Amino acid sequence: DQQVKQNSPSLSVQEGRISILNCDYTNSMFDYFLWYKKYPAEGPTFLISISSIKDKNEDGRFTVFLNKSAKHLSLHIVPSQPGDSAVYFCAARVLWDDKIIFGKGTRLHILP
Amino acid sequence: SAVISQKPSRDICQRGTSLTIQCQVDSQVTMMFWYRQQPGQSLTLIATANQGSEATYESGFVIDKFPISRPNLTFSTLTVSNLSPEDSSIYLCSVETYRGGNEQFFGPGTRLTVL
Numbered sequence: 395d396q397q398v399k400q401n402s403p404s405l406s407v408q409e410g411r412i413s414i415l416n417c418d419y420t421n422s423m424f425d426y427f428l429w430y431k432k433y434p435a436e437g438p439t440f441l442i443s444i445s446s447i448k449d450k451n452e453d454g455r456f457t458v459f460l461n462k463s464a465k466h467l468s469l470h471i472v473p474s475q476p477g478d479s480a481v482y483f484c485a486a487r488v489l490w491d492d493k494i495i496f497g498k499g500t501r502l503h504i505l506p
Numbered sequence: 507s508a509v510i511s512q513k514p515s516r517d518i519c520q521r522g523t524s525l526t527i528q529c530q531v532d533s534q535v536t537m538m539f540w541y542r543q544q545p546g547q548s549l550t551l552i553a554t555a556n557q558g559s560e561a562t563y564e565s566g567f568v569i570d571k572f573p574i575s576r577p578n579l580t581f582s583t584l585t586v587s588n589l590s591p592e593d594s595s596i597y598l599c600s601v602e603t604y605r606g607g608n609e610q611f612f613g614p615g616t617r618l619t620v621l
Contacts, residue, residue: 398548428610437510437598437612438549483549493564494610496549 397421398486400497408505413471415500417484420465424486428494429458429469432481441482442469471502479504508533508601510613518619519589526585527616529599534579539600540572543615549598555582589620 399418407413415429425446430438444451444458444467451458457470471478484497509532519525529538540552552572553563561574575583586593599613 396548430612435515435614437600437614439612440609485549493551493554498546498548 396497397424398484398495398497400482400484400500402500403498404501404503406503406505407474409476410473413469413474413478413502413504415469415471415482415484415502417467417469417497418465419467419486421486421488421495422465423488424495426487427458427460427467428485428487429456430483430485430496432483432499438483474502474504476504476506478502507609508535508603508611510599510601510611512599512613512616514616515614516617516619518621520621521590523589524585524587525589525618526583527597527599529582529584529613531580531601533603535601535603536579537602538576538582539602539610540574540582540584541598541600541612543596543598545595552584552597586618589618591620594618594620 397420428443429441431441432438442453442456442458444460449460455471460467481499481501483499485494487494511530513528538555541549542552543549551564552567553561553574555561555574555576557576557579571587573585596615596617598615602610
């Protein structure tokens with residue numbers, strides 16, 4: 395049973411446009427959500443997070459939106475840059491549990 | 507932040523043998539985690555390794571197959587035993603820190619191919 399779902403395995407976006415990566419979850423006990431970015435041959439790096447008490451968190455070009463009623467979150471990258479080409483993992487956790495549950499990832503290609 | 511190194515970065519092993527992966531962190535951390543990423547799959551937690559106690563394994567993972575050592579606060583090893591082709595995967599070490607909020611850092615991963 396996949397608790398964190400990233401239904402798009404890949405996404406291609408023109409440089410300078412907005413990239414939107416989507417993530418759905420099933421466990422209503424999740425109260426903290428994270429996005430990680432992974433380049434080939436490297437471990438995932440933390441990108442941005444959001445607590446369930448918020449519906450938006452912004453950090454530079456990256457904004458994460460959370461819709462708790464829909465159990466959906468999205469990562470917006472604007473403007474998209476070539477260095478953003480990577481695999482993006484959505485992840486979630488329950489505050490009292492140290493375990494993080496990851497989605498399968500979405501590979502983002504930024505086109506020149 | 508925490509800087510994590512893993513050895514080896516990749517290996518090709520024969521069926522039935524074992525591979526031990528080392529994880530070194532540049533600072534003392536309480537909690538270390540071992541993950542596996544099989545081709546086309548998400549990162550899956552294998553076990554949590556706390557210094558001074560037995561590792562805690564997730565459902566589907568057992569100590570006989572994935573023995574873990576945690577001799578101190580900066581080092582851990584994961585052994586993948588009795589290898590089969592299904593064990594071909596990337597294995598990642600991860601640590602969690604609480605400086606300025608919960609953050610999780612990952613090592614570069616070890617790519618294991620079992621023939």
